[in-house]
Amino acid sequence: MDNNAYLLTCRASGEQLLVDAAAEASRLVTLVGEGGGGLGLVVTTHGHADHHGALAEVVAATGAATAAGAPDIALLPIPSDRALHHGDTLTVGETVLDVIALRGHTPGSVALVHTEPADAQAAGSVPGRRHVLTGDSLFPGGVGSTQGDAARFTQLLDDVTERLFDRFGDDTWIYPGHGADTTLGAERPQLRAWRARGW
Template identity: 65%
Template sequence: MTYTGDVRVGGPTAVRVLDDAEIRKVAVGPSDNNGYLVTCRRSGAQLLLDAAADPDRLLALVREGSGSARLDVLLTTHRHADHVGALASVEAVTGATLAAGADDADAIADAVGRPVRRRLVDGDTLTLGHLVLEVVALRGHTPGSVALALREPDRVTAPDAVPGRVHLFTGDSLFPGGVGATGGDPDRFAQLMDDVVARVFDRFDDATWVYPGHGRDTTLGAERPHLTEWRARGW
């Protein structure tokens, strides 16, 4: 089945098989949050992005990836309540290390009653078995919002693979059609637009696949022509 990234609450998992990694996507909770599981195909190491709601569904997702409850890292893209509802439950079952942007980490820890041990800043890397994922800080939606970038190898054999393509998990900082909400604050909006342009569009090419915190996926190529329009619009 061709991966489209179009999922619904209660629906099946969308699965993308690459040479070194597998990416699984589900939608959970009343806000239709996307949860993503990244699995290293060589080692079985796993990372879950945004344990937002429905811990049973997310734990089932973890088992789909590894055949067990193995989960190495639980990364939360930002501190908003709709992204942390299942965090404590999933951590209690799996023992995964909690990770988040440094400027959101205390708020997340307070909300879930669990310590955030990996406090991430722009340019940090997370090693997941044989995979290396880069942290991209995108300030504005919240002060500590982070995205995560995974790059495919230069030589690929998987049917859905593209040499060197980046897979970018953006939380609520970048969606099809614009950047995330900034509460009507022009300074926060300008900060987020500046970060998205400098740290995403200026660095990664049009083939980059974008996995947002809600809704369907997109690519940088689909969104790049609209950057001037977004800035002029102001939201």
């Protein structure tokens, strides 16, 4: 499947953050330019090549800093400016994103969580609602691949359950590294079935 790349822009400052410079560097650079605020950081959700194929070109064109989960940094094509750990935060202008480690698909897989602010006034906003960029750790219909490794699958499903489903409400939006988005509410009834099937 094609990869998803996400560009977040702080409405107050115009500062931008790109999640997964997967491919098509020229298209991503054009998208960044249309946002107008300047790309400050590129976060790579995990070390698989299909999620960082355009990373070096995007950084060279924009001068953006880079960040990734600490255990996956050695898998990236260029050095990372920041090693991410569970519980860290990232700032995009006036917007704060929480870093959640979701181990299993890779050792250093991370998700980013945006919580809509209490004073959010944009049309359609819901104060307190969360939006989670999950890379390849959570999709509609299941967690990411662990290549048949039972221990890695258990680790990933435990992390996804404890760090996402147990913490956040059903209105939380999930934006995966491939395919369509979903909500925790849509996926929650399937958790037991995922564990039973083992993938």
